[in-house]
Amino acid sequence: MSTISDVAERAGVGVGTVSRVLNESPLVSDRTRARVLAIIDEMNYRPSFLARGLSTGTAGVLAAVVQRMTTPSALQRLRGILDVASESGFDVILHNVSSVDDYRDQVRDLLRPDRCAGGLLVSIQPDDDAVSMLTGNAVPVVSIDGQLPGISSIYIDDERGGRMATEHLIELGHERIAFVLDWEDSIGFSPTAKRRTGYRKAMADAGLEVPDDYVKVGPHQHPVTLAATNELLDLDEPPTAVVAAADSHAMVIAQAAQARGVRVPEDLSVIGFDDLEIAEHLGLSTIRQPLYESGARGARILLDLMQTDPRSVIYDELPIEMVSRSSSAPPRGSR
Amino acid sequence: MSTISDVAERAGVGVGTVSRVLNESPLVSDRTRARVLAIIDEMNYRPSFLARGLSTGTAGVLAAVVQRMTTPSALQRLRGILDVASESGFDVILHNVSSVDDYRDQVRDLLRPDRCAGGLLVSIQPDDDAVSMLTGNAVPVVSIDGQLPGISSIYIDDERGGRMATEHLIELGHERIAFVLDWEDSIGFSPTAKRRTGYRKAMADAGLEVPDDYVKVGPHQHPVTLAATNELLDLDEPPTAVVAAADSHAMVIAQAAQARGVRVPEDLSVIGFDDLEIAEHLGLSTIRQPLYESGARGARILLDLMQTDPRSVIYDELPIEMVSRSSSAPPRGSR
């Protein structure tokens, strides 16, 4: 593996000159530049990332910390991040946070100048201590899917989304509306918790009752959603409509209902959240949030902060939108 | 940000000693080790990855090069990689290859000792030149989802999988069986191309005809699959069964069929490939391949190679399995 001194020697110039050529400094004559570039090409030389990083004091890589990489929505956000990062010549270190216990240490060790030039938090809800650790962090950080105090954030109004979904069903004439599935275990206020709040407020505003049985809680896993759906349909007064905290739940709910002969939307309306690509093909009504765009926007802002003022804080709320498809309809027997 | 010399000074020892403590060398007295560790803890010192990498000549990170990160199957493999890597304290640089044109340069620049300690290729089909470039590469590489000559590989027998899917339908009594959807554009022999070969051979062995119209080709995108499905169902002699090259296609095919009143499996049997998590909930018959396991196994082998002999080549074929669910049944009017 050849070094910058090898190139300098072969080209008959000093290492400083080669470095200037590499960094596109204007302080090199055209003749010299051409000769050096020719040698670089001939030797197939590439500067060492490690050496360059050590010298400049910053690694030429971004870091994305993702909570539960398993979800399709995380994947969409990640795609946005990767596309924008690679446009600017940055690669991305991907770190999956699965256990809530040790994410603080992991994040602290990863978001350092010798590891990455900037960090993106995807669907992370840090507690107050973690937030204050991050605001003083040496590398700039952007939070995607979660508005954090003192940290640049890309987010949506989850509560309003939950409200919109619920109001859509109320407008169709539904009165018995359930909510599936919130996970209480996560740190801080999760997006699904906010959506549930929106659901509750919409119900209250419409003067509709929410029986305890109508709000299902549990980890985000298919079997749990399946069980929750069956519990709802087993009730003496089953709901005529369900607000799902995410499209991935909505799909399972619809499937589980149809499997036991409950037709969607005739017997049960279902509305999701996210508008995954597949939602369109399944005809799923949903609240659309720009997932890919959230990643892309976050990466763009991060790159921006890195070049200008790493300490400034930018908030960016993305729009959401109600998308009505064929999984929601007026309840049977309505006018 | 404190350095090793700061620690050495505070502890009243030389930098060499601190380094030995950090690297768990036995050549440090217990007393000294304890004092140094106390100081490290007190100062919250962490060694610089960049400096360590430059000194040891290798970056403490793995690289995963993924083709078309958009697919759920790629995500599963990636999860396997991330889980195993983080167990061993490695982070992973994720590089998404979208355009086929420049992947060679990207891979060459990423799979260097100053960028990563090892590389994982996910669903990459390099041409011969790229393969020979990789076999001589300075950092060890493992290919996941594709058997490459001279490169350690994790793979399945895609042709056999295509054959198994087809034979399943033949055994059910189907004679008019179509194949959706192969993408000719990819470099080298893609898995879907091999599955199609298996399909053709099974059909030939059973003495069944394959009209040209019955094999659909195009990029892996929902709209294309949708169009292909409609073309098939519009034929004078539409197929009674479809072998899908992947579950993601099968889902769209089933959906598209049902949308125009063609019932699955009564009017049309559909079999997929992969056994994504969602396939079970949709009742999709499919050929199961261990996606998560492929990533985990690949990462494990890579870590192994890095520690032992980076130049040795290991092949590991994973098992596949026919999973019969409710999307495949005998054709109507069969005995």
Add this chain to the structure above:
DNA sequence: CCGAGGAATGGAAACGGTACCAGAATGCCT
């Protein structure tokens, strides 16, 4: 009691770049 050998330690060289500083070359003006 002394020398040998091993354990423990300090310090310097090396890794491969960047950035600064000093000096050389060039051009222009008087």
Add this chain to the structure above:
DNA sequence: AGGCATTCTGGTACCGTTTCCATTCCTCGG
């Protein structure tokens, strides 16, 4: 022609580790 600014260039210190070599300090056997 000489002086001076400007452009260009070479060399070296430095980034923060690891590793190796030299040195000191023990311990033990003769």
